[in-house]
Amino acid sequence: MSDSEEEEVQNRTVKITVVGEPATGKSSLCSRYLGGGGGGAGTGSGGTLGAEVVAGQCAGLRPPVPLQLCDVAGNALATAMLANYLYASDVVLFVYDLTNLQSFERLQTWFVKVREIFEPEMKKPVMALFGNKSDLEHQRAVRLSVVQKFASEHLLENYKGSARTGEMVNSAFTNLVARVLGMKVRVLPTATNGKSPPPREPEVNGRVTLEPSHSLIMNRKALRRIQRKASSSVCCIQ
Template identity: 30%
Template structure:
């Protein structure tokens, strides 16, 4: 079993910062393919005969270690099932998440129309301050498009969240989307830690003053 990770000076490095991200959206929009493309970039493209992924049954998760501003971050990405019969189970995993990747399929109007429902579930289970990013997936299927890019941009603007059109098959915007979401989560964490430090410092000063 490997020991603690050592830094350049031989000192033990702190454990990576754990970030929980949840994939959300209807079934068959490509959530699993997006996760695999991001966490296993050297695997064959999704959609090839060897990697045609079945709809996720229940819950699965992948882990990816990334560096952000010299900080090691362990992304725990939960892939939830989009089928209605798994809805209660899937949304139960929303609690405690710092970020969400909400996905629709640009060739499936119903998956786009369900975004409002999924956003309500996210806000109800995880709070309205959680970071969310919206992905219009399967942009490689332009000839089958039924959801204009402008519609995705508009609903993302209404919710105040970032938006990308992506392709897990062609690896379009996958890395960029996760990097942006991670950046926003960590910046929010830094603000919270700073606020806590200020409160702790003020409380310490009060106790010191009262001691005299």
């Protein structure tokens, strides 16, 4: 990334607006992403009132990107204030509780309303789904096939994770910010107990690098091909 591009990123604040039904864990997701653990402003206080806006940074990108997280109350769907909360959003994240079927079914109404609000706007936000409470997978009430169909029909990015454990939270938010800014990202999993983590677990406590080079990977593949060819072509019997 050039110096001018870095300066542009540093001067750009990305607004992420989080919407969905009450008790889906929206506040907890925002709090978890900003490093405050799995509890949010609405935890233990009867839920978010109106909307709560919190400033932070997307530390997974280099340079860090300034963020504005707007946590919208679940009852805002029926108010005239929703358009104000969504104003200038770069990302709209639709959150549902995967143990609560109604919280997912209501997203259709949320999506239609959000789409109507942005219809006259030239700039449309990136929209995505987040199925929260994956730590309660054994209590799942929303079928995966239904979620995939909804995401495909409405061209939504689709994520599943847990505000309580942090699973997929950093990865989802960082990927969405990177998409807004047109960055290429790769999540590198953190080693655990001195061992390399499994390659299919990139979302937990990952580090993100921009525009990774694949030359080392290609060299290793080429080396393995050469080794296999050498071992298969040389056969000496005495």
